[in-house]
Amino acid sequence: MTSSSALTRLWVWTAGLTLVAGIAAAELSPNPVPGLRTPRSLFPRAQWDPAIPSPESILGFPVARRAATPDQITACLEAWAATATNRCRLIRYATSHEGRPLHYLIITSPENLARLDAIQKDLQRLGDPRATPPEQADRLIETLPAVAWFGATIHGDETEGSDAALALAHYLIASNDDHAARLRHELVIIIDPLMNPDGRNRFLKMIAEHRGASPNVDDQSLLHTGYWPRGRGNHYLFDLNRDAILGVHPETRGRVRAIAAWNPVVLIDAHGMGPQETHLFSPPREPINPNIPSSREHWGALFARDQARAFDRHGLLYYNGEWHEEWYPGYTDGYASYRGAIGILYEQARIAEDGVRRPEGRVLSYTESVQHHVIGALANLTTTADHRAELLRNFYEVRREAVSPEGPYANRTFVLLPHPNTTRRRALLDVLQWQGFEMLELRQDWTVPQAVDQLGHTLTNAVVPAGSILLPNRQPLAHLLAAMLEFDPRYKTNVLAEERQELLLKGRSKIYDTTAWNLTMFYGLPAWTVLAEPPQNARPWRLPHPPAGRLRNRGRPVAWVFNGADDASVTAAARLMERGVQVRLADKPFTLDGKTFPRGSVVVATLDNRDRLKELPKLLQTTAAETGLDAFALSTGFGEGDLPDLGSEHFRRLERPRIALVGREETSPYDFGAIWHLLDTRLRIRHSHLDGLAGRDLRRYNLIILPDGRPELPDTLKDWVRQGGTLIAIGRSTTRLTAKDAGWSSVRLLPDVLDDLDAYELTIFREWLGAQAALPPTDQVWAHTPAPELPTPWKTFGGKRPGADELKRLDRWQSLFMPQGAFIAARVDTNHWLTAGCDPWMPILVGGHPLLMAKDGVQAPVRYGLFEPAPPQTAGQTAPDGDQQEAAPAVRRIGWAALPPGTQLRLRLSGLLWPEAAHRLANAAWCTRERFGRGQIILFATPPAFRGTARATDRILLNAIVYGPGWTTPPIQLPREF
Template sequence: MTKKLLIPFLFVLPLPALAAPGLPDELAVDESVPTPFEVLGFEPGERHPRHDQIVTYLRELAESSDRVVLEEIGRSHGGRPQLLLTFASPERLAGIDEIRSGRREAARQGEGPPVIWMGYSVHGNEASGASAALVMAWYLAAGQDERVTRWLDEMVLVMEPAINPDGIDRFAHWVNMHRGNHPSADPDDREHAEGWPDGRTNYYWFDLNRDWLPVVHPVSQNRLRHYHQWRPHVITDHHEMGRNSTFFFQPGIPERANPLIFDANQELTGAIAEFHGRALDAAGEPFYARESFDDFYIGKGSTYPDVTGGIGILFEQGSSRGAVQESDYGLKRFEETVANQVRTSISTLDGALAHADDLVAYQRDFFENLRERAGDWDQAGWLLGDGGDPARAHALIGMLLNHDVLVHPVDETVEIGDQSYAAGSAWAIPADQDAYLLLKSVFEAVTEMDVETFYDVSAWPMAEAHDLPLTTVRRLPSVGDGLTEAPVREPAAVQADALAWIVPWNQYRADALLADLLDAGYRVQVATEPMTARTPDGERAFGRGSLVIHSGIQPDRLDPVGPMLAELSGQHGVDVIAAGQGMAVDGVDLGSPSVPVLEPVSAAVLTGHGVSAYAAGAVWHWFDTRLAQPVAQLDAARLRGGDLEEHTHLIVPPGRYGSFDDSVKSAIVDFVEGGGTLVAFGGAARAAESLDLGWDLVEESEEEEAAGPERKAYGDYRQDYAREMIGGTALRVDLDRTHPLAWGYADDNLVLFRQGAHRLRPVDNAYAQVGVYADDPLAAGYLSATNREELSGTPAISVSRHGSGRVVRIADEPLFRGYWRGGEKLFANALFFSQLVSATRLPYEE
């Protein structure tokens, strides 16, 4: 961006607290730089700005100041611009591109200037951060005091002013439409009680503060591209917490930090914390720093930097939510919450400047020590295979490249045990690289831990999440050049004129191709037994779940199916194989009763109060972005008889279903008994057992002791609860791959993600358990000894018949946070193949 030559007009302005919350009372400023009030018509903290207003102000600020460069680095799911601002002295900004391009090497060599990254309001309803960004942006652009001048002369400041554009807008609209000229401080006032889903989440109701690692969403991908260019030394992450809290800043609970984080990181975090404490003491604001929050899950904005070379710092402000709210600490006013975020933004810059040499040296030492750690663990790196489905492997590689990870294609075939890593379908990831700690975290499953309490999940094994083979090796094979972008698989050309076509179901996005065909009205069959067919390339075996599209049974009103298949094959990256004759070489023929025609599906997902927005959002996101199909969002509180008549499937995410009234439960029962399929996962799978569907469940044993339970210390309750609550763990499931819900999987073993201590009761039917937990169910993360024993051999996936319908119960979350791609086929099978599940009663049981 070309900058205008500006001659500042200096004024010393007395500033009322509301006009610039958190700033000194008197400031020397450049009056040619507009204040937020001059552009927006209100002061920060006076109202909640919409995202478009934030963008409008920052664009005008950048046009008026030679201290800031504004970039639009992408768009959110909702189409809102994602901004990044860079502040420095005009002289430094003139060469900012050169500084940024040299940051990787400068970080390794321990060269400055220090780079401070300030991030605000990743949760849209934690709005004080985004308004504080407006104050800080104006202060950095207009301030003429020595403090600001030194920051800009000696450091580079990068600001992400509104991390969650869609959530910020959703929350601002709610608050502004419910507040009056005299706002209520009653916590139960409608202004403080958002409708479902609230503004915390993004467009698809995901928590973006958990997306730094999986990078499912565009705003996360855009951020990381710039984050790794800048390699910042300090990263701030500004949040809010409950109204009955004060202000928190890290270091947090020391013993609950991820063991991969260097001790020096915690020491520097503590040194900078001294500046926050002094700033808040001076303002008479209470705070705390070593309780509640941890640094364990590396996918959060304050922890991800700790394993990638920076110092991440979490800030949590007790929230006013709206304009003002009662709390245990008195009235919480929005402008006061903004002020604290501003104060700690300033204290971060003061602390970073005071410890500039330490920060630069720490980053140099960080990258040097990575090589020592890799040597201590005696590994050259990892080999990743595609597991017979390149698309899932390409998705994982794309994720790794977002993290600036070096990935090489393998040039020679390597055999390790019974696993083959062949050229063209395998990749090598060296340990000797700057992302080593991150790779160690995502590839080395940990099952024994020193801590038993976690603020977030305890495991994030990415190879298992994508259901891909991965092996740690001491020597890397011959490899090609490092990848700069994820591979894109081009499927083989589809023969446009054939008797029939077969689509192997083990392919990622075969479900999207099926959905498109059914939606267009074509008839699609599915092989319920294995078969071997003749193809142009010779005889080929096809497993259960393979789709058959026979040209002879297609409706006359539709265009020929061959060209449609060719188009969909390229669109979804799915192989479609021509078959020259209907008689199979082995197994079932193409016209066999064992290759029935599938009925179209119409799905709805339960939403609204009581339903987990995260889990419901994962379903919506999967339908909209992976399956490329609509899903009806039905509000649970309004569900009545007849509302489900047009749908074949009702998907019920985890939630609090004990509060649902009888009419909702009755509507679901009528739907199932009338022929519908209920798909309940997570905690909802256990809740489904309470529906009046004539369950034939195995009775639970009852063991009672007259003396009652063993006495325990009250003070141990929280720790005991956390120990037995499965807060985020990867579990092994043994699959019955003959069952329609397990078709398309290459192995009997599948790893799924679990949150919650619920256990499914088995139905009294030996054929109904699609998957059971392995004898040793823990794949990665923390699982108490009690849960290990009690989950072993119990149902993980179960399908039962009720009337004319079916209930699919999945104890885990197959679509967890949008990145557990290994579970997506299970979910698709529940959608498309549950209709094939027949009654399974032996003659003597009838």
């Protein structure tokens, strides 16, 4: 609501009045800001239809005078849809997490509107050249309008786009001038004005809170900046402009379905940037993803030239390229390009309210800032109308390239191999199906001449097992499919050279987002790329309905089991504990009652729950049904042979997690939001958000999570961990815990231990030898006299290293080249409870994160780098238990640790990882766990729940959250009469 003083302000600077009638004489009126101007009209040539309500009549202020709220935007859309029934149609396409509607408004001529369904169907036909030969396409192109899409404000605090969308929609609907009429005739215009209603609402609330009595044009003031977590993200603080390929959020899911239904030939995504900037529009500069259709270059330049001319006419400044690159495929504008549209990005100097004083001294008003979007959009819509037929043809040709047997996407099939983690596999297949990809099921084994796995190994005459899901690359959405699933797209050499030059000369990267993202690696599910078309006998496949989890083999069980290979087992454990059920976790595989279960399986023993035996089956049934995971009844706790029995220490009793997630200032909103989203959507259990830790009664919690950030660590926190708490710290939050004199963790960061690397290297040797279970010669073991000389790993495959000064110099040099986000292969200790449900290796997305160094006393269940047998020509080393001679073998050290004999280290999976950074990352711990008093500290080097999609790594965070409190020393629960 508008306060009276704010209203006064509004009138003052719009009308230039000094006092408004009705305001008490004693009230001071604000002084006008010199130079704060409002353009008279955004559409000087408009001829308004009086029957259609003006925005002002709905908003209560002229459109673009200030940011309209989500409710006001919806009110405008509904009013126009109700009055201009022959020119527009309103479609609700999604509902935000906070329950707000997302709409798009279709605007076109009455003739087009009358045959809208036919137009939509014809555009679908044009999009599949397998069913639409060129002659038929020609006829469609002749008669069809082109669809042009204008979306705005996916980042909630870049508000101008939505107001531009309102102004534009009103003009296109309500003006009878020739220009508007021609756009309606040639085009179907889709306006998507409110891409992130929750973020916008949050930001407008911040503006309202800081709105004073006088206008403010200082872009440092809270009126302009907002405060944590600001308005960029959606309800869970995710950046929705990374979500187009990931589909984590309802806003994205609805929008992508709408884009697929309409096949736009142009898609504009209007953003805001720093208030002291000018205006940026597409095309982007390199690196451009190789799967962006090549014709985009021609069209991008053509649209840009027209847009530049429009800006020139107004004497406005602008630029393109610069920081705007297009490597990551999850931006909305780029995303549309893979589908055959021309994706266009706008970035306008962002004014939250009133105006902003700029370096050249002038004041840029909010309305002017909105106007810049309008000028660009009108230019782009005009270009689209001028080239309607050619753009439709371009769309058809992109799809023709996609399905051509001679095209770049022929003879390649992406394969998702079978895997026991059913829930996770379903989640990935669901994303792929929602994107609209065609999938096939392999019913019989398929021998292929060549396949490539995620580690980059080429396999010859490989057998693709039955049950695999195949995604033939050659299909109408080939470009998008390749962009999402290709393991290892590469930069052009000249682009690589530019990036290296930037790092060396300026010490910074030109890369705007992560350089790797392929979904099978994010999900940690095994996949191959096969260089062949799918076999004839593979059948079209769609994801079946989710299974209904059931109770199996009821009767009189001693225990029930949920299979730990499935991520849903963690959900089951968390929800059962919240319902008061006692739960155990198996830290070893076991066979009971003839059934074998992997480690990490969740066990509910009847004895533990004897006070609620009657309701137990119902609680288990509910949990099975909601997780889709069966609960198997066991009639005996006796494990045959050496296998664990139910009463052994391998079935660890868990503690219900009582969780605090620490947020607010100094915390990354993204990481905070990702963990919150994980807790809400994957576990759906209760937890508290804390605004810092100082002064809190921490005894209420047994698990505290510090997301990526720089949290304060009060002394009370140390006491709390010592008394049995589980502290989880992520990313930069680990740096204070690992500082030498902080008295916290024994883990250190790499630059702090360059004088002690031998000790860390020895831990690597020990872990490796332990994993090999290598024996010295047995006659030595049983000899009655000690051997005169003993092999030691540091002599056998270690060796001298440079002095501390040289190591420091080396580390500083290598740290220049840290990645912006590349997938690294990490080895997993499959005996650790934290890695329950994990395979022996996993891909981890690593950027410039802390490098955790763990030696004796600290467990490191996951480390960067996978040891694999070296190819014969480089395996020149002696075995650890072999030759004892001092003749030093050639030490091959990757970073700070030598390679164990006969091995090489597999590290880079996908994305840009400079050789220098590879040496720095090798063998660093990704996750550590150590005891601290009766409690424990668990550190993660990188955000494990990244973008709600990094399921390989979020499993370990889920394990830490749900199982962690059970791995401390809990107080014995004494009976009341004690």
